[in-house]
Amino acid sequence: MSTYADRLAALRAELARRRLDGFVVPLTDEHMSEYVGAYAQRLAWLTGFQGSAGSAVVLPEQAAIFVDGRYTLQVREQVSADHWSYQSVPQTSIADWLAGNVTGGARIGYDPWLHTKGWVESATRALAEKGAELIAVDTNPIDAVWPDRPLPSDARLVVQPDALAGRSSAEKRAAIADWLGEKRADAAVLSALDSIAWTFNVRGQDVERTPVALAYALVNADGTADLFAAPEKIDETVAQHLGNAVRVHDRAAFAGHLAGFAGKRVAADPDRAVSAIFAALKSAGATVLELRDPAVLPKAIKNEAEIAGTRAAHLRDGAALTRFLHWLSVEAPKGELDELSAQEKLRAFRAETGELRDLSFDTISGAGPNGAVVHYRVSEETNRRIEPNSLYLVDSGGQYQDGTTDVTRTIAVGAPTAEMQDRFTRVLKGHIALARAIFPAGTRGSQLDTLARQYLWAAGLDYAHGTGHGVGSYLSVHEGPQRIAPGGSGFAGGDEPLAAGMILSNEPGYYKTGAYGIRIENLVLVAPRDIAGAEKACLGFETLTFAPIDRTLVDLGLLDSQERAWLDGYHADVLRLIGPLVPKDVRVWLNAACAPIEGEQGR
Template structure:
């Protein structure tokens, strides 16, 4: 019996002991974040699935894994079909799947720390309609069964100077406190660790790729804040850095404090804060005021200092990326075709030579040939990394965390002559990228309204891609920042000046190839003669697209001009920062069409 089967057997035995018929195991941990430390990788432990989103449902006689469209290929490669059914997370929600499997009176167990309050209440309603009971228990079944579970990593946070943040922690707390008071609340639950990190001007060191302080907090209307965090994460000089009005408590003290808010109105985000904190507040007699995290928009709409920091970070990042692309072309010309791991390591080495670099912003997606058809492919999770082959394409999606900004870029590279079909598909994708980049839109426009601009040329030909077109990006924070995004799914948050978002349409053909063209852009006010306030995008990413992949017969004159203008900007900004063969390569890569 393999390890996963053994683990399922142990979990089912524990389920029988506690009297539950179904167990829900989400990818998320107690902080509901996308990036989680090794000791909280519960879904990976029970299934073997390495993706960044999904859920597992375990019954006594069967189990299922639920993933979205990004992972439909990957899940089949990583998860044993003899042990798990494959289900689509969006098209076949796991609550409904459970309701269809179990009979009246069955007991379904979840850990309320791992789910949002809205998820909890929605799931409770769905299951109740089928006569099932949702049980909330923080005595986690997986943790009971996980022998050899890694110890949590606890390291001191970094204190981020105002030269990088543009505002002191005290000023931020007063600003957010005023917003909380304006909503008629006595205090706010600041649950998301990136919100706490931004509020305190600190960054964490415990989670790879995500520099957040693992913590949550309660902020009152005076701007005083109680932070629940392991004391080992608080560095020397913290008190002076944040100023007066900051109290540090261990997370073990949270329940008692949450129960003490009887009669008070607590603002809490039912989508981003876990169910346990809010259910505990209610149990203590607090009244929940349902509203988005009050830090969300101020953090996302970056100030002038943060935007300028992003520009500087992207210039340094572009130097690393261009040096890598120049080296890659030279290697291919010499007939040396590296594997995906060697390529990712080389790109990482170039980044490490840059100033203010703290590490990657996510695991590099280094994908050769058919592996690129998996949007979130990770060569670290396969037995043998793929190798470049001639007359194909290589997709590399990567980014860095810098003291002054977070980067994320995807380039698709020709390896030899990939043929007319790939050139046509690449050009359709790039046309969508250009259309979105050139968009001008009135204040109040959401990313949902802009999404079709990037898909239109693929749609005309009967193609599409099963992921969003753009995600928000933080300031030396999460590479996937809420609430700004561009995608088909409804998003009520309008794009605001200072928001950084990706522009990344793509196309993927199973087991054949994948294409993605990604820049980061920042929203800014546009000059317009009309009566309406209009916004536009400014490109932050400054790396050429591969002109060898262009099908010029389907490019318009305006699109060719955009490519030439963008490449001229890249050459002007980045060439002076390069020397030798990399500089020569960039000059050639940015020649006018």
């Protein structure tokens, strides 16, 4: 189908054929994944939206697309206002929008393999108040009108060595079995792909940028497990790794297998398992315990081997990024670089490590006004030259077998304006405040978020994204349950207590629409802090990311002595750790880029 208008018309015709008055289209897969395989990119196929979070609703005469503040600009550039209205979440929910736009008797379809039980319940209530009905479809109507829809990946699983995982799969399954015993449950459903990868110490290639495999799993109270994956994806090496205690079934057999739990108590996560799983268990006569996936928290709290791995990955990645920043300092002033050529060069530097398995997400390579699009993804159509006297924002990361990285740097090409320096320095002050924070055990990310925003707020400024997200260990670059974000903001995870071993990003920013974007991002490890005279256990952050911060963008007059000391100390660490890993010409540049600022005059 040649245009997005044609695709929308085809879907409406298919809905009419099925006697449906509307359909809800989320950007996810059967595992509630944030990043999904090509076969599940239904929202992008239908609308043209390329972001990593969003949903849409199609009615006979109206259509709406729902995104959060990260995508306010992007959605308007990629999705036609002639056919779609733009809705902001969490201000407007799909359920509320439906309630305001349907009429009595309307039948609104949804795919029960793509929505949580809680969403289905809230949407059902909202529609019922209008005399309308939410209808579960047996097959997704978009699939019926998507003629060249890709097949799911057939890539094989690979073993994640115990030496990097830190614990064997048998140990992890035994811990889940102990948890099931405490809950008096017979089995736990694992449907989140990263939970399955972590629990069984396997990785895959089924989702771009995230090393997971399409699978379901059931972990039983005796420590055995049932793993559901396409048979051709499991070779002899993986089969031996899994062992006799893990029974392997075809992924297509998962739904039918749930019918065998009559009279059993089964734990399933209402935030991660789709509605269809709950419906199948209920239909089977099982007692469903709505509990958090037992792999989520231990996966987030990294063990010593995982921490050592991520430190090694960050040094390797920091050296590659530093080489790129040096290259950029030479080439960008010539005025010939563009966003595509720059991001490809950065990928090449990472690839030259010989350890890169994939990028951890699509690089955000934003020049000038494109840097103000928070989750911008450059294309041939949007590709912009990196112009003199402008800002260039690059947010990128790598997937290495020992760790996952995510780092953002904002670089001045030529002379920055005083406003650019002011905004950058306010973002830097917030970044430093969070990096230096010491807090009692039990503190939530939402309690720390203000530290990063305070200097922007003082000038009447802010940013429309969370300050920090969890990061996996050679897994998802966006990992829960922890997050640093405003309370009640719609960013899930802000109320999760931070615990030693968790990895998060520290990434405040500022975005001036049509002009430039600024973000400074390092990854940090939550670590114990010994405080003299402390009356309770305290935590703080250990910085994991090492690459220079552009000093030409810093207004030294806005930094106090402690902030200057932090920046000098950080750059001294960069020089000490990264200097030996880069070529001599890069090291000469790095010496200047990391020179102390103490004693320099404010500007």
